[in-house]
Amino acid sequence: MFYGGGNEIIAYFLGIIGNAFIPFIAMLLVYAISIGGGRDILKVRLNEKVYLNDECLINVFTPKYKRLIDADVVEYKIEFPDIHEMVWNADLHRLEINADFQYKMTHRFKEEKIQEKKNETVILYEYFDSMQQLMNHL
Numbered sequence: 533m534f535y536g537g538g539n540e541i542i543a544y545f546l547g548i549i550g551n552a553f554i555p556f557i558a559m560l561l562v563y564a565i566s567i568g569g570g571r572d573i574l575k576v577r578l579n580e581k582v583y584l585n586d587e588c589l590i591n592v593f594t595p596k597y598k599r600l601i602d603a604d605v606v607e608y609k610i611e612f613p614d615i616h617e618m619v620w621n622a623d624l625h626r627l628e629i630n631a632d633f634q635y636k637m638t639h640r641f642k643e644e645k646i647q648e649k650k651n652e653t654v655i656l657y658e659y660f661d662s663m664q665q666l667m668n669h670l
Contacts, residue, residue, distance in 0.1 A: 538548075539658070541611075542635075544641070550572055556566050559584060561580060565589070576595075576596040576597065577594070577595065577596070577657075578593065578594040578595070579591035579593060579594045579595035580592070580594075582656060582666060584658045584666065587612060588602075588611045588612060589608075589609075589610045589612070589629075590607060590608070590609050590610075591607070591608040591610075591654065591656060592605065592606070592607045592608075593605070593606055594606070599604055601637070602637075602639065603637035603638060603639050603645075604638055604639050604640050605637075606635075606636070606637055607634075607635075607638070608633055608634070608635060608636075608654050608655040609633060609634040610629060610633040610654060611632075611633075612633050614631050614632040614633065615629060615630070615631040615649060616631055616632075616658050617629075617630040618630070619661040621630040625657065626655050626656060626657045627655070627666075628653050628655055628660070629653065629654045629655075629656070630651065630652070630653050631651075631652075631654065632649065632651060632652075633648075633649050633652070635647045635649050635656060636646060649665075650666075
């Protein structure tokens with residue numbers, strides 16, 4: 533079967549190993565693309581609610597994928613004076629709010645984490661029944 537000696541055997545085994553890595557490399561590429569520009573689908577929000585009062589907007593949800601956000605409940609609290617810019621992204625059907633805000637992650641078995649974020653973007657997607665009412669209020 534092998535007439536060329538040891539070099540042919542080494543080449544044969546390297547070929548087998550190289551072909552075995554092709555599916556692994558493909559999976560890594562798909563994962564890299566998913567967390568790159570198209571990661572919004574991985575940030576699916578369950579039980580999402582948006583609350584408005586005279587001082588602030590509060591967005592509360594349960595993240596679907598715990599690998600990206602390790603929390604049972606996530607809360608964004610945005611004071612209206614801290615909003616720098618709001619942009620309606622018609623292509624992606626979402627409101628992008630650039631602001632200073634409070635980011636709170638609650639986990640059943642861990643201590644609650646509260647962070648103050650400066651000049652970052654919070655995204656609200658257009659699947660709320662009252663999205664137009666929210667836009668009018670803001």
